[in-house]
Structures are given as C-alpha cells and as structure tokens.
Amino acid sequence: MSEILSKSDESTGIRIELQYLPCLAYFTCLLKYDRIYIDIEERYVKQTYRNRCSVLTANKVDQLTVPVQKYEAATPTKDIKIDYGQDWIRRHLGCLQSAYGKSPFYEFYAPELLQIYDKKLAYLVDLNYELLTICLRLVGVKKDIQYNLSGAEIGESEVFNAISLINNKKSTFPPEYYKPEPYYQTFGNDFVSNLSIIDLLFNMGPEARSVLLRSCKF
Numbered sequence: 236m237s238e239i240l241s242k243s244d245e246s247t248g249i250r251i252e253l254q255y256l257p258c259l260a261y262f263t264c265l266l267k268y269d270r271i272y273i274d275i276e277e278r279y280v281k282q283t284y285r286n287r288c289s290v291l292t293a294n295k296v297d298q299l300t301v302p303v304q305k306y307e308a309a310t311p312t313k314d315i316k317i318d319y320g321q322d323w324i325r326r327h328l329g330c331l332q333s334a335y336g337k338s339p340f341y342e343f344y345a346p347e348l349l350q351i352y353d354k355k356l357a358y359l360v361d362l363n364y365e366l367l368t369i370c371l372r373l374v375g376v377k378k379d380i381q382y383n384l385s386g387a388e389i390g391e392s393e394v395f396n397a398i399s400l401i402n403n404k405k406s407t408f409p410p411e412y413y414k415p416e417p418y419y420q421t422f423g424n425d426f427v428s429n430l431s432i433i434d435l436l437f438n439m440g441p442e443a444r445s446v447l448l449r450s451c452k453f
Contacts, residue, residue, distance in 0.1 A: 246395035250274050252312060253363040255301055256288040256431045260401050260413035262374065263451045267412060268395070271380040275313040275360045277398050284403050285312060286359055288431035292334045293422050296430070299327050303359060315359045324352050335433070338421045340440035344373060348433070370432050375444040416450040418442075 248270035254261055261284070265271055279285065287300040302318040328349060335341045347369055356362045364382070371378075401412075415428035419438050435443045 246393060248272060248394040249397050250394050251397045251401075252277055252285060252399065253360055253367065254284040254288075254401070255286050255359075255363050256299075256366055256370070256433055257284060258289065258401065258429045258431055259435060259447065259450060260429050262370075262376065262432055262447055264397060264401060264412040265371075265376060265378060266447060266451050269379065270394075271378050272394060273364075273380060273382045274398060275382060276311050279306065279310050279312040279315050280399060282403075283399065284401065285363075286315075287403065288433075289403075289429075290330065290334050290431055291420055291422055291427050291434055292330065296427060297330055297334070299330060301327075301359060301362065313358065313360050316357055317355075317359055317362065319355060324355075328352065331433070335421065335437040338437040339419075341437045343440065344433075344436050370436065373436055373443070374432065374447060376447075412452055413450055414452055416446050418446045 247268060249264065249268040250272045251261075251264065251274065253273055253275060281303075286303055287298055289296050289298050291297075300323070302321045302323050304316040304318045306315055331345070331349075335345070348366060351362065351365045351369070354365075356365070371380075413429065415426070417426040417428075418435065420426060420434065421438060432443075435446060439446055
C-alpha cells in the first residue's frame, strides 16, 4: 500500500479505464489529479465496473450490467460492442425509476442521462463516455481529460497507473482515494457507501460536489 501511495502522490496525472456510471471512489480518484487520461486501448476485463454499476433499491443494493457481445481474449476495451439482443435497457431504466423516482433531484437530472440510452450506441466506450461526460459536468468536476492515449504517449513517469484499481471484485474500495462521507439516501436507515455516482446526484443534487470533496483523501 505504501508503494501505491507514494507513486500516486508524486504524479500529477492518472491513467484509468472508462467505467459505467462509476462509483464514488472513481470520482474522488479523478479529483486528486490535474490531468486525467482515459485509456480505451487497455484490455477489457469482464465482470468489472467497465460494464456495471451498483444502485440502492428498496430491498437491496442492485447491480446493473450492460451485456456485451462475444469477444476474443485481450480485446481492447474500445472494441467491445454492446449486446442489444438482451432487453437490458428496459431493466436499467426501470430499476433507476424504482430506486430513484422519488429522490429529490431525479426529475432534474434523469432526463439528460436517460436520453443517452435512446441512441443505442454500438460500443460500450461510447455509452460510458457520454454518461461520464454528463456526470462530470453535473458534479462540477472540471479537469484536463484526454482519451485513447497509450502509456508511451502519456509519459509514465508523471502518470499514476490506476487501471483496474477501482474494482468491484475487491472487497473494499481503494482507501488511498475514498473515505465514505454519509449523505441522504432514499432507502434504508444505514448508509451504503461507494454506490454509483447517480445515487449521489439523484439524492443530493447541487450538493453532490461538496460530498465528493469531503470524501476525498488528499
């Protein structure tokens, strides 16, 4: 852990993958750096946040997954296609309505996000990119963000490699980036940390940025 901390503290930029409606740890990670390099050439890893997110429903934490078409091993993320043969959009939008329809800011933020699904974008990176762009603007994160750059083009000595660091397969979130800051959630009496950014946006609206800043470890 000390090695990870020292490397990230010395870097002014970060290299990270695109994720689907990322968790709060992803956003606090971005807030720590001046320059963000979103790598879509990196190898796609199944069953990760690249195509899934977690939301809080009335009964439990639910995981929403974007199905993808079959691909060869070591396929770059940029080449992963979404599988529209499955009725996943109806499932996702229905879950979001059920989970957040009565949240304070759902009606203000949901329409812009939901219209992205109407485009039926062919590639996962395009879906993730458009949703991330909206979420970054809504939470007021203004950074120098560049996409599709290889390690050689970035200059590895100045950039912390966080590819797959924020990973749903791990039992805990990266403690060097995120410390849970409780906020109002529509369901449940016990706060659930590190859900998708939309949980924070729909519940806290304009206060989402301040919650993120308090959740950062600088």
